Protein backbone atom coordinates (compact mmCIF):
# COMPACT_ATOMS: atom_id res chain seq x y z
CA UNK A 464 0.00 0.00 0.00
CA UNK A 465 1.41 3.39 -0.89
CA UNK A 466 -0.03 6.46 0.66
CA UNK A 467 -2.10 8.64 -1.65
CA UNK A 468 -1.31 11.55 0.57
CA UNK A 469 2.10 13.10 -0.04
CA UNK A 470 1.65 15.87 2.42
CA UNK A 471 3.63 15.77 5.66
CA UNK A 472 1.17 16.71 8.39
CA UNK A 473 3.60 16.11 11.23
CA UNK A 474 7.30 16.96 11.00
CA UNK A 475 9.76 16.48 13.85
CA UNK A 476 13.25 17.95 14.03
CA UNK A 477 16.34 17.07 16.03
CA UNK A 478 17.92 20.52 16.12
CA UNK A 479 21.60 19.67 16.21
CA UNK A 480 24.76 21.70 15.60
CA UNK A 481 24.38 24.85 17.71
CA UNK A 482 27.73 24.20 19.41
CA UNK A 483 29.60 23.63 16.15
CA UNK A 484 27.99 26.72 14.62
CA UNK A 485 29.38 28.81 17.49
CA UNK A 486 32.78 27.08 17.50
CA UNK A 487 33.33 27.80 13.81
CA UNK A 488 32.84 31.48 14.58
CA UNK A 489 34.94 31.43 17.76
CA UNK A 490 31.83 32.34 19.73
CA UNK A 491 30.63 30.91 23.06
CA UNK A 492 28.25 27.92 22.77
CA UNK A 493 25.50 30.09 24.27
CA UNK A 494 25.55 32.17 21.08
CA UNK A 495 24.90 29.04 19.04
CA UNK A 496 21.85 28.25 21.16
CA UNK A 497 20.65 31.85 20.86
CA UNK A 498 20.88 31.67 17.09
CA UNK A 499 19.15 28.30 17.34
CA UNK A 500 16.17 29.98 18.99
CA UNK A 501 16.08 32.56 16.17
CA UNK A 502 15.90 29.67 13.69
CA UNK A 503 13.02 28.15 15.68
CA UNK A 504 11.16 31.46 15.63
CA UNK A 505 11.49 31.88 11.85
CA UNK A 506 10.43 28.31 11.25
CA UNK A 507 7.32 28.60 13.42
CA UNK A 508 6.42 31.82 11.58
CA UNK A 509 6.70 30.02 8.25
CA UNK A 510 4.38 27.16 9.19
CA UNK A 511 1.32 28.99 7.90
CA UNK A 512 2.82 28.79 4.38
CA UNK A 513 3.15 25.00 4.57
CA UNK A 514 0.74 22.08 4.98
CA UNK A 515 2.44 21.11 8.25
CA UNK A 516 -0.13 20.85 11.04
CA UNK A 517 2.32 19.88 13.74
CA UNK A 518 6.00 20.64 14.21
CA UNK A 519 7.75 18.77 17.02
CA UNK A 520 11.14 20.07 18.15
CA UNK A 521 13.70 18.30 20.33
CA UNK A 522 14.74 21.19 22.59
CA UNK A 523 16.08 19.41 25.67
CA UNK A 524 16.60 15.70 26.15
CA UNK A 525 16.61 13.91 29.49
CA UNK A 526 20.31 13.25 28.76
CA UNK A 527 21.07 16.96 28.29
CA UNK A 528 21.27 17.36 32.10
CA UNK A 529 24.77 15.87 31.75
CA UNK A 530 25.99 19.08 30.08
CA UNK A 531 27.86 21.65 32.20
CA UNK A 532 25.56 23.50 34.59
CA UNK A 533 26.23 26.81 32.84
CA UNK A 534 25.01 25.45 29.50
CA UNK A 535 21.91 23.88 31.08
CA UNK A 536 21.16 27.26 32.71
CA UNK A 537 21.62 29.00 29.34
CA UNK A 538 19.16 26.63 27.68
CA UNK A 539 16.58 27.05 30.46
CA UNK A 540 16.92 30.84 30.30
CA UNK A 541 16.46 30.75 26.54
CA UNK A 542 13.31 28.74 27.05
CA UNK A 543 11.98 31.31 29.54
CA UNK A 544 12.76 34.18 27.19
CA UNK A 545 11.35 32.41 24.15
CA UNK A 546 7.99 31.67 25.78
CA UNK A 547 7.75 35.19 27.15
CA UNK A 548 8.66 36.96 23.92
CA UNK A 549 6.84 34.70 21.46
CA UNK A 550 3.62 33.80 23.28
CA UNK A 551 1.69 36.81 21.87
CA UNK A 552 2.78 35.80 18.38
CA UNK A 553 1.66 32.20 18.91
CA UNK A 554 -1.75 33.42 20.02
CA UNK A 555 -2.04 35.85 17.09
CA UNK A 556 -1.00 33.14 14.60
CA UNK A 557 -3.18 30.34 15.98
CA UNK A 558 -0.21 28.29 17.12
CA UNK A 559 -1.03 25.85 19.87
CA UNK A 560 1.76 24.88 22.25
CA UNK A 561 2.14 21.26 23.32
CA UNK A 562 4.97 19.88 25.45
CA UNK A 563 6.33 16.33 25.40
CA UNK A 564 8.48 14.78 28.09
CA UNK A 565 8.84 14.96 31.85
CA UNK A 566 8.58 18.75 31.68
CA UNK A 567 6.82 19.12 35.01
CA UNK A 568 10.18 18.26 36.63
CA UNK A 569 11.69 21.51 35.28
CA UNK A 570 12.05 24.64 37.45
CA UNK A 571 8.65 25.65 38.93
CA UNK A 572 8.64 29.05 37.17
CA UNK A 573 9.15 27.37 33.78
CA UNK A 574 6.40 24.84 34.52
CA UNK A 575 4.05 27.70 35.43
CA UNK A 576 4.96 29.65 32.26
CA UNK A 577 4.41 26.60 30.10
CA UNK A 578 1.08 25.77 31.74
CA UNK A 579 -0.06 29.33 31.12
CA UNK A 580 1.17 29.26 27.50
CA UNK A 581 -0.56 25.92 26.87
CA UNK A 582 -3.83 27.30 28.27
CA UNK A 583 -3.59 30.54 26.31
CA UNK A 584 -2.88 28.80 23.00
CA UNK A 585 -5.33 25.92 23.42
CA UNK A 586 -7.51 27.05 20.51
CA UNK A 587 -4.64 27.19 18.00
CA UNK A 588 -5.05 25.27 14.76
CA UNK A 589 -1.37 24.39 14.18
CA UNK A 590 0.71 22.75 16.86
CA UNK A 591 4.21 23.53 18.01
CA UNK A 592 5.19 20.56 20.14
CA UNK A 593 8.38 21.02 22.14
CA UNK A 594 10.18 18.05 23.66
CA UNK A 595 11.56 19.12 27.04
CA UNK A 596 13.29 16.77 29.44
CA UNK A 597 12.24 14.13 26.94
CA UNK A 598 13.53 10.62 26.33
CA UNK A 599 11.74 8.07 24.16
CA UNK A 600 12.58 5.06 26.34
CA UNK A 601 11.11 6.77 29.39
CA UNK A 602 8.06 7.79 27.33
CA UNK A 603 7.41 4.18 26.27
CA UNK A 604 7.88 2.88 29.85
CA UNK A 605 5.48 5.55 31.11
CA UNK A 606 2.90 4.62 28.45
CA UNK A 607 3.28 0.89 29.11
CA UNK A 608 2.76 1.40 32.86
CA UNK A 609 -0.38 3.45 32.24
CA UNK A 610 -1.68 0.86 29.79
CA UNK A 611 -0.96 -1.95 32.26
CA UNK A 612 -2.87 -0.10 34.98
CA UNK A 613 -5.88 0.00 32.66
CA UNK A 614 -5.76 -3.64 31.62
CA UNK A 615 -4.39 -5.19 28.46
CA UNK A 616 -1.19 -3.81 26.94
CA UNK A 617 -1.52 -3.60 23.18
CA UNK A 618 -0.27 -1.10 20.58
CA UNK A 619 -3.37 1.08 20.78
CA UNK A 620 -3.20 1.21 24.56
CA UNK A 621 0.43 2.30 24.47
CA UNK A 622 -0.25 4.90 21.79
CA UNK A 623 -3.06 6.36 23.85
CA UNK A 624 -0.56 7.13 26.60
CA UNK A 625 2.37 8.45 24.59
CA UNK A 626 3.03 12.19 24.98
CA UNK A 627 2.12 12.47 21.29
CA UNK A 628 -1.29 10.80 21.68
CA UNK A 629 -3.19 13.85 20.45
CA UNK A 630 -0.79 14.69 17.59
CA UNK A 631 -1.07 13.45 13.99
CA UNK A 632 1.07 10.40 13.07
CA UNK A 633 4.69 11.36 12.49
CA UNK A 634 5.43 11.67 8.76
CA UNK A 635 8.90 13.14 8.54
CA UNK A 636 11.82 13.24 10.96
CA UNK A 637 14.69 15.61 10.19
CA UNK A 638 18.05 15.82 11.94
CA UNK A 639 20.43 18.65 11.19
CA UNK A 640 24.24 18.84 11.48
CA UNK A 641 25.10 15.68 9.56
CA UNK A 642 24.81 13.28 12.50
CA UNK A 643 22.86 10.15 11.58
CA UNK A 644 21.15 8.87 14.72
CA UNK A 645 17.88 9.26 16.61
CA UNK A 646 19.28 10.01 20.08
CA UNK A 647 16.27 8.58 21.94
CA UNK A 648 13.77 10.84 20.12
CA UNK A 649 10.27 9.65 19.16
CA UNK A 650 11.39 6.02 18.79
CA UNK A 651 7.86 4.62 18.81
CA UNK A 652 6.43 7.36 16.58
CA UNK A 653 9.25 7.06 14.01
CA UNK A 654 8.38 3.45 13.10
CA UNK A 655 7.10 4.46 9.65
CA UNK A 656 8.31 8.04 9.41
CA UNK A 657 10.53 9.13 6.56
CA UNK A 658 13.93 10.34 7.73
CA UNK A 659 16.08 13.11 6.42
CA UNK A 660 19.58 13.86 7.69
CA UNK A 661 20.77 17.27 6.56
CA UNK A 662 24.27 18.71 6.47
CA UNK A 663 23.11 22.04 7.86
CA UNK A 664 23.90 23.26 11.37
CA UNK A 665 20.70 24.13 13.22
CA UNK A 666 21.25 27.94 13.44
CA UNK A 667 21.60 27.97 9.63
CA UNK A 668 18.31 26.08 9.10
CA UNK A 669 15.76 28.28 7.32
CA UNK A 670 12.11 27.94 6.29
CA UNK A 671 13.45 27.14 2.79
CA UNK A 672 15.17 24.04 4.16
CA UNK A 673 11.82 22.91 5.52
CA UNK A 674 10.15 23.54 2.16
CA UNK A 675 12.87 21.52 0.39
CA UNK A 676 12.43 18.72 2.93
CA UNK A 677 8.66 18.70 2.29
CA UNK A 678 9.32 18.51 -1.46
CA UNK A 679 11.64 15.54 -0.92
CA UNK A 680 9.02 13.90 1.31
CA UNK A 681 6.46 14.24 -1.48
CA UNK A 682 8.81 12.30 -3.81
CA UNK A 683 9.20 9.37 -1.46
CA UNK A 684 7.06 6.29 -1.75
CA UNK A 685 5.78 5.13 1.62
CA UNK A 686 4.86 1.47 1.85
CA UNK A 687 4.17 0.99 5.56
CA UNK A 688 5.54 -2.55 5.25
CA UNK A 689 3.44 -3.41 2.20
CA UNK A 690 4.66 -3.42 -1.41
Ligand code: FPP
Nearest residue numbers: 478479480481482483499500503522542545
Ligand atom coordinates in the same frame (compact mmCIF):
# COMPACT_ATOMS: atom_id res chain seq x y z
C1 FPP B 1 22.02 20.68 19.84
O1 FPP B 1 23.17 21.44 19.56
C2 FPP B 1 20.99 21.51 20.38
C3 FPP B 1 20.50 21.43 21.65
C4 FPP B 1 20.97 20.47 22.68
C5 FPP B 1 19.46 22.30 22.12
C6 FPP B 1 18.48 22.78 21.09
C7 FPP B 1 17.91 24.00 21.63
C8 FPP B 1 17.65 25.12 20.94
C9 FPP B 1 17.70 25.28 19.49
C10 FPP B 1 17.25 26.32 21.72
C11 FPP B 1 16.05 26.15 22.60
C12 FPP B 1 14.81 25.79 21.86
C13 FPP B 1 13.63 26.43 21.97
C14 FPP B 1 12.39 25.82 21.37
C15 FPP B 1 13.49 27.71 22.67
P1 FPP B 1 24.52 21.01 20.25
O2 FPP B 1 24.78 21.95 21.35
O3 FPP B 1 24.48 19.56 20.62
O4 FPP B 1 25.50 21.25 19.05
P2 FPP B 1 26.87 20.49 18.77
O5 FPP B 1 26.53 19.03 18.56
O6 FPP B 1 27.35 21.16 17.52
O7 FPP B 1 27.75 20.73 19.96
